[in-house]
Amino acid sequence: MISPIFGTVARMRVSTGKATQSDGRMFTVVVEGFGVGLQRRAERRLTVPFSQLQRLMQTIALQGGRIRSISAEEVPVGSEPQASGSEAATQAATQAADAPADAPAAPPTPARKAPVSHADVPVNLYKPKDPFIGTVTGNYSLLTEGAIGRVNHITFDLSEGNLHYVEGQSIGIIPDGEDANGKPHKLRLYSIASTRHGDNCEGGTVSLCVRQLQYEKDGSTINGVCSTFLCDIEPGAKVKITGPVGKEMLLPPDEDANVIMLATGTGIAPMRAYLRRMFEPSERAKNPEYQFRGKAWLIMGVPKTPNLLYEDDFQRYLAEYPENFRYTKAISREQQNPSGGRMYIQDRVTEHADEIFSLIENPKTHVYMCGLRGMEPGIDEAMTAAAAAKDLNWSELRPQLKKADRWHVETY
């Protein structure tokens, strides 16, 4: 069964008479923000027979479209209703063929701006063969006394070239030096931690949040090549940068979207950029078209309190935007889950599963996950139980969310 909200059927205001399943009339739905690419920007008219109307509306709602009006046309007695209008109308109805015909009506989705056009997002402006050479302008530790490991915030000047990006993308870094075979090192991708305007809000910079990778092998400590290169780098150093890449983690342009963020450790990088865009005063001043007023809920996992990243900023946002920002921590080595084990973010998701699931049922809600892949099974388990409590099937719903561009995952 599909949730009435995942399959939101906008309350119908059919212009003439009462519709029945044997209704032979054609219905024209005027919709905005529906389809792919440029189609999403345009108002579209989709004409379908009554038998396909409900399915079409569910599909529109799932894909974040906004129904402007529905009107019925009389057809001559005895003529067979045929789907007409664009191919997409038929396709849309077909895609939603699994949806039940009896989904109850729910309020129409509120006004939304068209989602960010993926086609407009810059990718691969600089490739490994001809990388951009950025200059380090800052490199400082994000950790406080007693933290485990090293995590640094590193900023590069981009002003000499054409490297630009949007929140949620990544860049590649090619560390200096050669590998064991005498070949240049390969690039490593890092999620961008700054907004498109950079930390100084003037543009022309990019920042990363990097943990130095360290592991034990045969009794000795191995340091990650690129993460060590970056954590040790000095201001003024030149660095080979590629990209930007990635369209999986783009923030919706809707100012009233709800954004649930699940991050472990340095997986906070894109979330830090989103939160700056939403709440940092200098960013808000820079973005008159994006004055966030939805709900942002960050669930963040770190091993110890001194490992919390960007904590002062997040506390400031909490103080300034208590109605819009919520912040839940899972501090694995200080807190315990109900089974007595380490508190991970999937335990926090389980704790708040019904609330999170209800939020997800709202078509304005997007979920972002970044960090360790290990968090995913627990999150799925929590959502499966929350869905089952409403007689719904999470394994059916999750792909629908993904398709609607509302479930964003970048984990390693």
Ligand code: NAP
């Ligand atoms: P970390 O400090 O190693 O871990 C952060 C927290 O996650 C710790 O509290 C840790 O707990 C916990 N954790 C460990 N296993 C977990 C599991 N199975 N499920 C949920 N939580 C778990 O974080 P980090 O070193 O910064 O690493 C973050 C990871 O994110 C790295 O693998 C990095 O490659 C990845 N990352 C991905 C992206 C991206 O996808 N774009 C961006 C940045 C980082 P304990 O240590 O106490 O067990």
